[in-house]
Each structure stands twice: as structure tokens, then as C-alpha cells.
Amino acid sequence: MTTFGLVLRNALRNKFRSALTILGVALAIVAFIFLRTIITAWNTGADHGAKDRIATRHKLSFVITLPKRYIDVVRQTEGVKGATWANWVGAKDPRNPDNFFASLAVDPESFLEVHHEMKVSEEARQRWFEDRRGAIVGDVLARNMGLKVGDKISLEGTIYPGTFEYQIAGIYEATRRSIDRSQFLIHWDYLNDSLPADRQDQIGWIIARIDDASSSGDISARIDRTFEESDVPTLSMSERQLQVSFLGMLSALLTAVDVISGVILLILALILGNTIAMGVRERQNEFGVLRAIGFLPRHVLAFIMGEAAIVGVAAGILGLAVAYPLVELGMGRFIEENMSAYFPYFRIDVSTYAAALLLSLLLGFIASAIPALRSSRMSVTDALRRVA
Amino acid sequence: MSEDAKQIVFLRGVTKSFAKGGEALTVLHGLDFEVEEGQFLALMGPSGSGKSTLLNLIAGLDVPTAGRVEVAGHDLGALGDGQLAKFRANTLGFVFQSFNLLPVLTAAENVALPLLLTSVPRSERKTRAHTALKVVGLSDRVDHYPRQLSGGQEQRVSIARAIVNDPQIIIADEPTGELDRASADAVLDLLQKLNEELGKTIIMVTHDPRAAKRASSVRELDKGQLS
Numbered sequence: 001m002t003t004f005g006l007v008l009r010n011a012l013r014n015k016f017r018s019a020l021t022i023l024g025v026a027l028a029i030v031a032f033i034f035l036r037t038i039i040t041a042w043n044t045g046a047d048h049g050a051k052d053r054i055a056t057r058h059k060l061s062f063v064i065t066l067p068k069r070y071i072d073v074v075r076q077t078e079g080v081k082g083a084t085w086a087n088w089v090g091a092k093d094p095r096n097p098d099n100f101f102a103s104l105a106v107d108p109e110s111f112l113e114v115h116h117e118m119k120v121s122e123e124a125r126q127r128w129f130e131d132r133r134g135a136i137v138g139d140v141l142a143r144n145m146g147l148k149v150g151d152k153i154s155l156e157g158t159i160y161p162g163t164f165e166y167q168i169a170g171i172y173e174a175t176r177r178s179i180d181r182s183q184f185l186i187h188w189d190y191l192n193d194s195l196p197a198d199r200q201d202q203i204g205w206i207i208a209r210i211d212d213a214s215s216s217g218d219i220s221a222r223i224d225r226t227f228e229e230s231d232v233p234t235l236s237m238s239e240r241q242l243q244v245s246f247l248g249m250l251s252a253l254l255t256a257v258d259v260i261s262g263v264i265l266l267i268l269a270l271i272l273g274n275t276i277a278m279g280v281r282e283r284q285n286e287f288g289v290l291r292a293i294g295f296l297p298r299h300v301l302a303f304i305m306g307e308a309a310i311v312g313v314a315a316g317i318l319g320l321a322v323a324y325p326l327v328e329l330g331m332g333r334f335i336e337e338n339m340s341a342y343f344p345y346f347r348i349d350v351s352t353y354a355a356a357l358l359l360s361l362l363l364g365f366i367a368s369a370i371p372a373l374r375s376s377r378m379s380v381t382d383a384l385r386r387v388a
Numbered sequence: 389m390s391e392d393a394k395q396i397v398f399l400r401g402v403t404k405s406f407a408k409g410g411e412a413l414t415v416l417h418g419l420d421f422e423v424e425e426g427q428f429l430a431l432m433g434p435s436g437s438g439k440s441t442l443l444n445l446i447a448g449l450d451v452p453t454a455g456r457v458e459v460a461g462h463d464l465g466a467l468g469d470g471q472l473a474k475f476r477a478n479t480l481g482f483v484f485q486s487f488n489l490l491p492v493l494t495a496a497e498n499v500a501l502p503l504l505l506t507s508v509p510r511s512e513r514k515t516r517a518h519t520a521l522k523v524v525g526l527s528d529r530v531d532h533y534p535r536q537l538s539g540g541q542e543q544r545v546s547i548a549r550a551i552v553n554d555p556q557i558i559i560a561d562e563p564t565g566e567l568d569r570a571s572a573d574a575v576l577d578l579l580q581k582l583n584e585e586l587g588k589t590i591i592m593v594t595h596d597p598r599a600a601k602r603a604s605s606v607r608e609l610d611k612g613q614l615s
Binding site: 009292 | 476
């Protein structure tokens with residue numbers, strides 16, 4: 001028998017209680033992992049935003065358009081390698097109006113040039129460039145809507161009213177996580193020509209590729225200075241900031257998720273703390289015996305905290321084992337398929353696994369600290385008098 | 389240090405008071421007390437007479453309000469908590485009324501428990517535990533858990549635990565208090581054997597006159613005074 005063996009056996013001495021505790025904490029760990037994954041998945045797109053791309057939008061709001069001529073000015077700005085533009089179309093599939101996806105009107109050639117992480121076959125590119133009614137869609141959206149190359153689909157506009165028919169010219173994949181794999185991309189020209197004259201030649205935002213990623217701040221400022229005195233001033237920012245501002249309405253929700261994660265950790269600590277305190281109270285007499293035969297207060301402290309750590313880690317491992325198939329194979333797939341505009345990659349980050357395991361260990365220590373300290377400080381004679 | 393080299397326990401002017409309901413309750417009053425090396429001493433007296441308190445002071449589990457306690461050459465008042473724990477581990481063996489074995493450990497593991505505090509290797513710990521169990525006549529119960537043993541067997545395991553470190557003194561607090569007559573006799577036989585054959589000094593608190601008869605000397609304590 002070793003000291004660790006003694007701690008392990010004590011941790012599991014009341015098997016039913018230990019099992020319930022481990023199960024309870026494991027469930028809390030699963031919830032924690034799921035909520036953390038919401039946050040990391042949300043940040044993934046933004047974190048992986050290309051460093052060499054900056055976006056320019058109207059200074060006041062994302063929804064106010066810019067004159068199309070701005071694109072030429074941006075292209076001529078020092079440090080800009082290429083630029084493209086896009087408009088949010090807000091199209092919906094009348095067959096399934098609840099299915100939200102990003103539909104953008106873009107300039108196909110420059111858009112693919114600037115977004116070089118989009119993988120589209122050469123044939124598909126040519127088909128799309130040549131067909132004004134052609135569209136390319138992300139592989140996730142294609143799978144979700146059951147679309148394949150050559151299919152025709154009618155979409156209803158919300159921002160641009162009317163029904164538009166498109167033919168699927170190709171399906172793109174992404175080589176980096178910054179690309180939303182559930183976008184529906186159409187020709188900007190086709191949309192523009194369908195609009196009344198007073199709404200024509202307006203673009204939603206400009207995306208520019210720059211020579212040197214480290215100069216993005218300077219180049220953004222340079223672009224904005226150019227339009228500073230005009231009727232339509234701009235605000236330029238990195239792609240990451242753009243994504244954050246575009247989906248900024250979710251930030252409050254994410255803060256709430258963060259708070260809930262903290263509350264879950266607190267609940268977890270209380271579950272563990274309660275069980276440990278109960279177990280320790282029942283065993284005061286044993287700790288008295290250990291102290292009488294020569295064990296020190298720090299040994300008692302280590303025994304109790306060690307037991308809590310074992311329970312915490314066991315719960316952490318079980319939580320991880322349950323969370324992996326649940327999130328990676330079940331819920332994650334569902335979210336990617338149905339909410340890919342917000343969560344294109346809903347997978348558990350390695351840091352979340354590590355945090356969950358570390359926290360379960362840490363919370364074991366925290367939860368057991370008070371009962372362990374009390375027991376270790378109790379006088380031997382008092383402890384020996386205690387009856388379970 | 390004590391005047392007599394053979395005195396292994398030496399108490400002078402020991403007073404012990406407890407605070408109870410805001411008042412000081414004195415359990416021991418200026419007690420002088422000695423135990424000779426190799427002695428089997430029975431401490432008797434009615435409940436509340438201070439027997440267990442005296443035993444706790446000798447074992448270094450409690451500190452006197454006044455007076456001096458010397459055990460096996462150690463002035464316990466001069467030792468810190470860590471040194472007291474080391475003193476108990478090296479010098480004393482404990483036998484409790486309720487056996488106090490850890491239910492998650494086998495008999496051999498319970499016996500080997502004090503050796504966890506030493507640098508004795510694992511295999512040697514096992515050997516020593518088996519030897520101690522052999523001494524108490526439980527060689528065939530080494531892998532049994534406390535719940536699988538009778539009360540008498542549990543107390544013998546507890547005695548094996550008390551001697552596994554080869555201590556000079558065995559402190560036994562009502563060792564037969566929870567046993568039937570036959571088991572009590574077996575435990576007392578064992579304590580007698582440890583005293584006579586292995587030369588262990590035994591200080592035993594008991595209410596049982598039959599148990600006291602096994603001791604080489606008996607001291608009675610009443611209202612904190614030795615008679």
C-alpha cells in the first residue's frame with residue numbers, strides 16, 4: 001500500500017456517493033465545455049480572419065451603403081494589392097424561410113482573388129464568371145439545402161425585393177476557418193441591373209488585400225482620411241474587427257454565456273465541496289488516529305485534498321469523454337449545418353479540453369480546502385472524540 | 389531529566405484544566421507520576437477521574453496547563469507539533485478502545501500504516517506488517533478487511549499496528565472495553581506477552597478489574613489525584 005493507494009481508496013470508499021458526485025460534476029463539465037465551445041467557435045472565424053485583409057464600410061453603420069466608385073480609390077491607395085466589394089442580399093429560400101444563411105452579391109473575379117482561401121475548381125470559376133445568374137455556394141450550405149452544380153433555385157429578396165432565379169455554378173470549400181462555408185454568392189452586376197436607378201451603383205463594403213499585414217492600421221487610416229471630408233465617410237478595420245462588428249449583436253449573449261460558464265463552475269465547486277465536507281465530517285475520528293500515530297496536519301490536508309482531486313479529475317475525464325461525441329459528432333454537426341453563419345466550425349478547442357480538466361482538478365482543491373484545513377487544524381484529542 | 393534512569397515516564401506537578409461554560413474545570417491537580425521502563429501499568433478510576441487526560445498528556449496528544457512531562461528522555465513541553473508527531477511515531481504505539489482501523493485497508497495494510505511515515509521500502513513494510521500480525525496470531529487474516537474480522541481480531545490487528553514500529557511504550561486506552569470476555573482475555577494475554585517477552589512498557593487505562601490484574605502494577609486516579 002502506498003500513500004496514493006490510501007488516498008485513492010478513501011476517495012472511492014463510498015462508491016455510490018462517489019459515483020453520484022463524479023456524475024454530477026461530469027455533467028457540469030459537459031455543460032461548461034459546450035458553453036465554452038460556443039464562445040471559442042464564435043471567436044474562431046474572427047481569430048482566423050486574414051491578417052492581410054482590411055474592410056471598409058460606412059463610418060456610421062454597416063447598413064448604409066457606399067458609392068461604388070470608392071472601390072477605385074481604395075485600389076489606388078498605397079499598400080493595397082487588390083480590392084473587391086460585396087452587398088448583403090438577405091435572400092431567403094421560400095421553401096424553407098427559417099433557414100438563415102449569408103447571401104452576398106459580389107464581383108466574382110475580384111472576390112475570389114481577394115478571398116484566396118476559397119477553394120473553387122477552375123471549371124466552376126469559369127461557369128460562374130460567364131453566367132450572370134450563376135451562383136456559388138459553400139459546401140456546408142449546399143449539403144444543408146441539398147444543392148448540387150447545375151441546380152436552379154429561386155430565392156426571395158428581403159433587402160432587394162423580388163424573386164431571383166440562380167443556377168448553381170459551383171460549390172466552394174474553405175482552406176481556412178475564416179471563410180464561412182455556408183454563403184450563397186451571386187453576381188453583383190445581376191443584382192445592380194435589377195435595381196431602380198436611384199439604388200444602383202451602391203456597395204455594402206469593400207475588402208482590400210494589403211501588401212504588409214503589419215501596416216493594416218496605417219492603410220486603414222489612409223483610406224478613411226481620403227473620404228473624411230466627403231458626404232460618405234468610411235471606417236476601415238481589420239477583417240476580424242469587421243466580423244465582430246457585423247455580428248456584434250451576439251456579444252451580449254456571449255457575455256451571458258461566459259457568466260453562465262462561471263456559474264456552472266461555482267455549482268461544480270459546491271457539489272464537490274458538499275460531498276467532501278460530508279465525507280470528512282464522518283471521518284474525523286480516523287484523522288485523529290492518523291495524527292495520534294504520527295501523521296502531521298499537512299498529511300491530513302494532503303489526504304483530503306488528494307481525494308478531492310481524484311474525484312475532480314475522474315469527473316473531468318468522464319465529462320470530456322461524454323462531451324466529445326456529444327459536441328463533435330452530434331450537436332456540433334447540427335449547429336454547423338444550421339447556424340453556420342454564426343458558427344462555421346463548432347468543434348471543441350484543445351484549450352477547452354485542457355481548461356475543463358485543469359478546472360476540475362483545481363475546483364477539487366478549492367472545494368476541499370476549507371474542510372481539509374479544518375480537519376488538519378483540529379486537535380488530536382478532539383478528533384479522537386468525534387464519532388461518525 | 390528524571391532522577392531515576394529506569395523511569396521512562398516522568399511527570400512533575402502536572403495540572404490540566406479545561407474551559408467549560410466559561411469556567412476552568414481542573415481535571416488533574418499538580419500530579420506527580422512515574423512509570424518505569426518495562427512496567428505494565430494499569431490506570432484505574434471512575435469516569436471523569438482524569439485517566440484519559442493523563443494518557444493524552446503522556447502521549448503528547450495534549451499539553452498540561454502546568455507542570456513537566458518527560459517521556460523516553462523527551463521533555464514534551466519543549467517539542468513543537470512536528471517533533472511531537474515524530475516522537476509519537478517513533479516511541480509510542482496506540483491501542484484504542486474502538487480499535488480505530490481504517491475500513492478501506494486490509495489488516496496488513498492497517499498494520500503497515502505507521503511505516504508510511506518512514507523511509508522503509510514497500511516490500512519491507514509488507515514483511516514487517518506480516519511479522520507483527522504473526523506476533524498477534526493473525527497470520528491467516530492479513531488480507532481481511534476490518535469488516536471481515538471479529539472485535540477481538542480487530543483489536544489484535546490494532547495491537548499489531550501499535551508494535552510494527554517497535555515502540556518503547558504502548559498506550560492502551562480501554563483496550564478491552566468493547567470486547568467479550570474471551571476476546572478480552574486474548575487481548576490481555578497478548579499485551580502481557582509483549583510486556584514480558586518483548587520488554588514493552590505498557591500504560592493501560594481500564595475500568596475492568598480483571599484486566600488490571602494482568603498488569604504488574606495498578607494506580608488509581610480519583611478526582612485528578614493519584615492514590
